[in-house]
Amino acid sequence: MEITNILDLDAAGIERFVASLGEKPFRARQLMRGVHQRFAGDFLALTDLAKALREKLEATAIIEAPTVVGDATAPDGTRKWLLDVNAGNAVEAVYIPEDDRGTLCVSSQAGCALDCAFCSTGKQGFNRNLTAAEIIGQLWHANRTLLAEGSDAPWVAQGRAPITNVVMMGMGEPLANFDNVVTALSVFLDDNAYGLSRRRVTLSTSGIVPAIDRLAEACPVALAVSLHAPDDALRDRLVPINRKYPLAQLLDACRRYLPFAPRDFVTFEYVMLDGVNDTKAQARELAALLSDVPSKINLIPWNPFPGAGFRTSPRSRIQEFQQVLTDAGYVATIRRTRGEDIDAACGQLAGRVQDRTRRTVRIHTPGTPHRAP
Ligand code: SAH
Numbered sequence: 001m002e003i004t005n006i007l008d009l010d011a012a013g014i015e016r017f018v019a020s021l022g023e024k025p026f027r028a029r030q031l032m033r034g035v036h037q038r039f040a041g042d043f044l045a046l047t048d049l050a051k052a053l054r055e056k057l058e059a060t061a062i063i064e065a066p067t068v069v070g071d072a073t074a075p076d077g078t079r080k081w082l083l084d085v086n087a088g089n090a091v092e093a094v095y096i097p098e099d100d101r102g103t104l105c106v107s108s109q110a111g112c113a114l115d116c117a118f119c120s121t122g123k124q125g126f127n128r129n130l131t132a133a134e135i136i137g138q139l140w141h142a143n144r145t146l147l148a149e150g151s152d153a154p155w156v157a158q159g160r161a162p163i164t165n166v167v168m169m170g171m172g173e174p175l176a177n178f179d180n181v182v183t184a185l186s187v188f189l190d191d192n193a194y195g196l197s198r199r200r201v202t203l204s205t206s207g208i209v210p211a212i213d214r215l216a217e218a219c220p221v222a223l224a225v226s227l228h229a230p231d232d233a234l235r236d237r238l239v240p241i242n243r244k245y246p247l248a249q250l251l252d253a254c255r256r257y258l259p260f261a262p263r264d265f266v267t268f269e270y271v272m273l274d275g276v277n278d279t280k281a282q283a284r285e286l287a288a289l290l291s292d293v294p295s296k297i298n299l300i301p302w303n304p305f306p307g308a309g310f311r312t313s314p315r316s317r318i319q320e321f322q323q324v325l326t327d328a329g330y331v332a333t334i335r336r337t338r339g340e341d342i343d344a345a346c347g348q349l350a351g352r353v354q355d356r357t358r359r360t361v362r363i364h365t366p367g368t369p370h371r372a373p
């Protein structure tokens with residue numbers, strides 16, 4: 001008999017599964033709360049369920065997050081878990097504690113097929129999509145571990161979970177793993193699970209245009225778009241998916257998304273690469289480009305990794321770039337890098353991917369089968 005991993009299921013899935021055991025829908029909600037709010041690791045711990053149901057669950061289901069194969073904490077409190085996702089592959093989840101929130105940066109794929117020039121995940125090629133359980137399991141694991149260790153975050157004392165914000169900014173392109181990512185998002189938002197508001201969940205994409213439209217319908221969370229260049233010629237080089245979905249199409253998709261979005265702006269991420277995309281003229285071009293999309297711009301000092309062939313822009317240049325944008329009326333922030341000592345900073349997530357032979361597999365675009373700002 002097939003064993004069901006409860007971490008793989010959203011509310012509808014749990015309801016179907018519980019019905020298949022001959023149980024009422026309210027049992028599904030109890031089960032969901034037990035797993036995602038009390039972080040039960042086995043069914044016998046769910047003492048509010050009848051013993052007969054617990055025994056049925058023991059026989060037919062599991063609660064299984066990816067196995068932790070590494071756990072490192074930086075001096076600034078940033079913590080990185082390395083999670084085994086089978087066949088020699090590992091992905092990373094990063095916890096970023098701040099005074100008023102606890103953010104988890106979640107991975108969606110082992111590797112990434114999109115091959116952005118400056119990204120270490122992209123450089124290792126694509127292995128496979130994570131399952132919903134592997135995505136949801138990152139949040140389940142982080143909350144469960146931080147609670148068990150005794151989090152001192154003030155909101156935890158008030159009965160909230162340690163993780164208050166989720167950013168889909170770890171390894172992989174979330175919109176290239178659409179169905180599993182949407183299942184995970186719906187569990188993040190579900191009141192019987194993590195109950196996060198849509199503005200506390202941010203999905204970052206390199207710009208798979210049809211999937212942005214599908215996300216607006218399926219689960220419109222806060223949107224961050226990895227721009228990195230103010231013109232198509234440069235973006236074609238830095239973010240190769242631009243050759244398929246150039247800037248005009250991407251910005252149109254952002255405008256279509258906004259009416260569905262929980263925030264009234266799109267966050268544009270812009271990694272600062274010395275001598276590549278960081279001149280004042282480029283800042284002015286960027287300001288002009290975004291003039292009719294309500295936006296916030298997040299400038300990310302590029303995190304180096306060996307053999308990348310880029311340098312981080314000097315601090316002064318990043319500040320000048322920011323100033324041009326501010327003068328043009330934009331809210332532009334410079335991202336503080338966190339967790340550098342443990343290679344947990346944005347875009348440094350390398351994990352481990354054994355099978356690099358599928359490097360040439362290009363992304364299936366949706367429609368075909370297949371810290372928060
Ligand atoms: N695939 C998605 C989400 C994961 S990457 C995307 O590309 O948006 C999250 C962010 O980190 C993206 O903006 C990405 O461009 C950026 N990034 C990638 N490599 C980086 C690096 N070495 N230094 C800084 N940011 C990087």
Ligand code: SF4
Nearest residue numbers: 112115116119122206
């Ligand atoms: Fe993939 Fe994002 Fe890295 Fe590009 S920046 S290779 S889309 S993970």
